[in-house]
Amino acid sequence: xxxxxxxxxxxxxxxxxxxxxxxxxxxxxxxxxxxxxxxxxxxxxxxxxxxxxxxxxxxxxxxxxxxxxxxxxxxxxxxxxxxxxxxxxxxxxxxxxxxxxxxxxxxxxxxxxxxxxxxxxxxxxxxxxxxxxxxxxxxxxxxxxxxxxxxxxxxxxxxxxxxxxxxxxxxxxxxxxxxxxxxxxxxxxxxxxxxxxxxxxxxxxxxxxxxxxxxxxxxxxxxxxxxxxxxxxxxxxxxxxxxxxxxxxxxxxxxxxxxxxxxxxxxxxxxxxxxxxxxxxxxxxxxxxxxxxxxxxxxxxxxxxxxxxxxxxxxxxxxxxxxxxxxxxxxxxxxxxxxxxxxxxxxxxxxxxxxxxxxxxxxxxxxxxxxxxx
Numbered sequence: 001x002x003x004x005x006x007x008x009x010x011x012x013x014x015x016x017x018x019x020x021x022x023x024x025x026x027x028x029x030x031x032x033x034x035x036x037x038x039x040x041x042x043x044x045x046x047x048x049x050x051x052x053x054x055x056x057x058x059x060x061x062x063x064x065x066x067x068x069x070x071x072x073x074x075x076x077x078x079x080x081x082x083x084x085x086x087x088x089x090x091x092x093x094x095x096x097x098x099x100x101x102x103x104x105x106x107x108x109x110x111x112x113x114x115x116x117x118x119x120x121x122x123x124x125x126x127x128x129x130x131x132x133x134x135x136x137x138x139x140x141x142x143x144x145x146x147x148x149x150x151x152x153x154x155x156x157x158x159x160x161x162x163x164x165x166x167x168x169x170x171x172x173x174x175x176x177x178x179x180x181x182x183x184x185x186x187x188x189x190x191x192x193x194x195x196x197x198x199x200x201x202x203x204x205x206x207x208x209x210x211x212x213x214x215x216x217x218x219x220x221x222x223x224x225x226x227x228x229x230x231x232x233x234x235x236x237x238x239x240x241x242x243x244x245x246x247x248x249x250x251x252x253x254x255x256x257x258x259x260x261x262x263x264x265x266x267x268x269x270x271x272x273x274x275x276x277x278x279x280x281x282x283x284x285x286x287x288x289x290x291x292x293x294x295x296x297x298x299x300x301x302x303x304x305x306x307x308x309x310x311x312x313x314x315x316x317x318x319x320x321x322x323x324x325x326x327x328x329x330x331x332x333x334x335x336x337x338x339x340x341x342x343x344x345x346x347x348x349x350x351x352x353x354x355x356x357x358x359x360x361x362x363x364x365x366x367x368x369x370x371x372x373x374x
Contacts (some may be wrong), residue, residue, distance in 0.1 A: 006025070009279060012232055017364050018342075020273035021296045030267050038122070038363050040086070041085055041086050041089075042061070042062075042085070042087070042271050043080050043083070043084055044081050044083065044084075044085055044095065045061075046058060046061070046078075046082070046090075047079045047080045048077070048079050048080040049077065049080065050078070051077055051078045051098055052073045052074075052076075052140055054078035054094050056140075058090060058091060058094055062090065064087075070369075076098045076100075077098075077100075078094045078095070078097075078098065081093045081094060087110070088102070088267050095112070097364045100112050100166065101110070104314075118212070121130045121294030152283050153165070154188075154250055154251075155280065155284075156188060156280075156286065156302065158189065160187075161187060161190055162187075163176075163185040163187050163251065164176060166179065166183045166185050166253050167233065168183055168230075168233070168254075168255045168259075168271075168273040169181045169259075170184045170262075181257055181259075182256040183253055183254065183255055183256070184224065184253070184254045185251055185252070185253050186202050186203075186206065186251060186252040186253075186254075187251045188249075188250055188251055190205060191251075191252075195290065197246060197247075197298065198246070199219070200219065201274075202246060202249075202252045203219060203252070203272070206254045208221060208256060209254060219272070220269070220296040221254070221256065221270040221271070221272075222256060222269035222270060224268055224270075225267065226269060226270070226271065226272070228266070228267075229273075229274060230263070230271060230272065230273040231273070231274045231275075231276060232273075232275060232276055236274075245322075245335060245337045246319050247300050247302075247318050247319070248276050248277050248337065248357070249274050249275070249276060249277070250275045250276060250277045250278070251275050252273075252275070253272075253273045253275060254270060254271075254272050255272075255273065256270040257269075258270075259271050264340075276339075276341075276355060277302070277316055277318060277339075277341070278341065278343065278353065279304050279305075279306075279314030279315050279341055279342070279353075280304045280305065280314065280316070281306055281311045283304070283306070284302070284304050285304075286302040287301050292324070294324055294325040294326055294327065294332075295324055295325045295332075296322075296325075297323050298321070298323075299319075299321045299322075300318075300319065300320045300321075301317070301318070301319040301320075302317075302318055303316070303317045304316040304317070311345070312344065312345045313343070313344055314342075315340070315341065315342055315343070316340070316341040316343075318338075318339040318340075318341075319337070319338055319339075320335075320336070320337040321335075321336050322334070322335050329363075330364060331364055332363075332364050333359050333362060333364065334361075334362045335359070335361040335362065336360040336361075337359050338357070338358045339355070339358070340356050341353065341354065341356075341358065
């Protein structure tokens with residue numbers, strides 16, 4: 001049984017009991033009763049879509065007001081319609097195959113119910129000269145962005161630049177609007193679109209952050225020099241071996257301001273946290289080849305997916321290999337990054353993740369050009 005609260009003409013709240021939630025939607029005509037003898041036809045152009053969207057399009061085309069619990073139509077679809085129909089014919093065609101039927105009352109209202117269900121609705125006809133309390137209206141729309149679901153936030157197919165949450169400031173998955181510190185996030189799509197491969201290139205997107213000498217080892221946040229970086233919230237002791245390549249980096253988060261309350265001794269300007277990629281439940285495979293000046297060649301690969309049918313075990317494998325020369329004679333480097341990851345969902349509250357990184361970096365002629373001489 002379900003209970004619906006209705007505001008009566010005296011302003012009091014009374015309960016209207018409905019059996020099995022069968023009568024769950026009421027369409028109220030704005031200007032005239034819904035059904036007349038010899039009702040005129042009109043053009044309807046409603047494409048196949050979810051039943052919620054089809055009913056909304058129908059209400060707008062037929063000039064009726066629509067109100068119903070959104071969860072009742074979840075998962076139902078309509079085949080749509082295209083042509084001339086009476087409003088009653090159009091509604092019946094929209095409900096074809098959904099298991100729902102329309103029944104019209106004598107007061108100019110229509111109720112959607114399942115076959116064999118009981119119909120018991122409140123009298124919605126306003127009394128003459130009396131104040132009328134309108135029923136609760138739920139507005140629902142289908143999003144054009146398939147990645148609006150939070151589960152898609154870190155999916156590599158998500159092309160959105162916006163990241164509403166960050167973990168650096170509080171070490172919890174907290175919305176940025178509720179974080180009392182300034183945190184700037186550079187997501188993976190920005191790194192892809194800008195072809196970012198080094199730390200200094202990624203930090204160009206953050207105001208108040210400037211790379212120091214060498215480009216990848218030192219940077220300044222709000223004027224304070226910073227030599228330490230963090231990976232997934234942990235201090236990165238071996239910065240040269242791991243921050244020079246961003247192949248297995250999901251996003252870069254920059255905390256502006258003192259962070260010693262959570263991270264211990266840090267520079268007051270802020271800190272940089274690299275969030276690494278994690279295995280996904282949906283298979284994804286990517287292969288990329290880049291070419292550039294000074295014989296720059298780079299190959300990268302990203303593969304992830306579940307290892308078991310119940311998706312308790314998942315993997316991710318990242319590979320990055322690059323060779324290039326520089327403007328300096330005999331200068332250049334060669335570097336390799338291999339980063340496998342294994343995730344085990346022990347329970348709904350516990351997940352164990354094993355991440356391994358192997359870096360091999362060879363550099364020649366690395367350093368600054370002298371002010372004078374050769």
